[in-house]
Amino acid sequence: MTSAPAPRRGRPPGDRNTRARVLAAARRMFTERGYNAASLRDIAREAGVDAGMVRHYFVDKAGLFRAAMDMPVDPSALIASLLSGGVEGLGERLLRKLVTEWDDAGNASAMIILVRSAMTHDESNRMLREFISRQVLGRIAAAVDAPDRELRASLIGSQLVGLVVARYIVRVEPLASADPETVVAAVAPTVQRYLTGSIR
């Protein structure tokens, strides 16, 4: 198998680079245009392959979207590693890790696509809710030793999503331009109180 594209010759080659190139193009287009406006055809063109190739790998736009969402840092591994230090100081560790990831535009894009798309597209709204609930908040809740652990986890979710929207999407100043450690110092105590402090 060569690395040159094989246009319309039976089954497309199972080239890992092609798949990666399509996913990168998908993340770029979904980020720039949102889920609805980014077409499978445009994404194929952006990746330099034909649409049939994209369908071969991902079936349809929803499948492509899901695959693009799974690409960045594995959230379960990330949360597990943060939780391994225990809940004391977890607010600060969580914030520092997330702000560092999101400040890097490449890693930011998946979360940003999800949040943007969820606002206007019911399918990705459900996806975001499930992704956040299962992959992030469920794991955090499991680490908290309190009967209201799920409420606490969803409160953390509200501050983290709000930080994504305010700093990275709507870009409210001066929060958008504040240096990472300023954001960590300001927001980590909020997350820590939702984790282990008084919320009643």
Next chain:
Amino acid sequence: MTSAPAPRRGRPPGDRNTRARVLAAARRMFTERGYNAASLRDIAREAGVDAGMVRHYFVDKAGLFRAAMDMPVDPSALIASLLSGGVEGLGERLLRKLVTEWDDAGNASAMIILVRSAMTHDESNRMLREFISRQVLGRIAAAVDAPDRELRASLIGSQLVGLVVARYIVRVEPLASADPETVVAAVAPTVQRYLTGSIR
């Protein structure tokens, strides 16, 4: 002037009920479909008037959107009334007022339209940023006696927008179904710390 619609007869009648009906239809359609997908023509049909009538009042879709945004509680009057009690306890008063307003779906829709639209539409992204910065955060910042008052105000914005997204748009449980006073008790201390507490 009668209350019956006057189809295509020179200048449309300046009927206040017609204008209000168009604005109500616009809020409904923008909420359900987002800014991009709701057409001026569909909104006119929903309101039972022709598109020329809508253009007569609001010029174009952006003008209609702006007018629809201005309709609910006047944010400046709301914030001014909350601030008149001083910054002590402002976190709790602000949260209680907002959660009460947002829980009432009618009033919620304008904020929800703005947040949803801002994610996928650059024009309304700019609108949301300007609306939040000027109408809400600017007034809060002016009431805070600290050199970092603008950072504090934008941190408050991050928690409030996050609460809107998590409770009303993405509906992360159990936050989405928590009773209002539970939300106020949990989130007010966050807002109060951003207002008057230590953030460094």
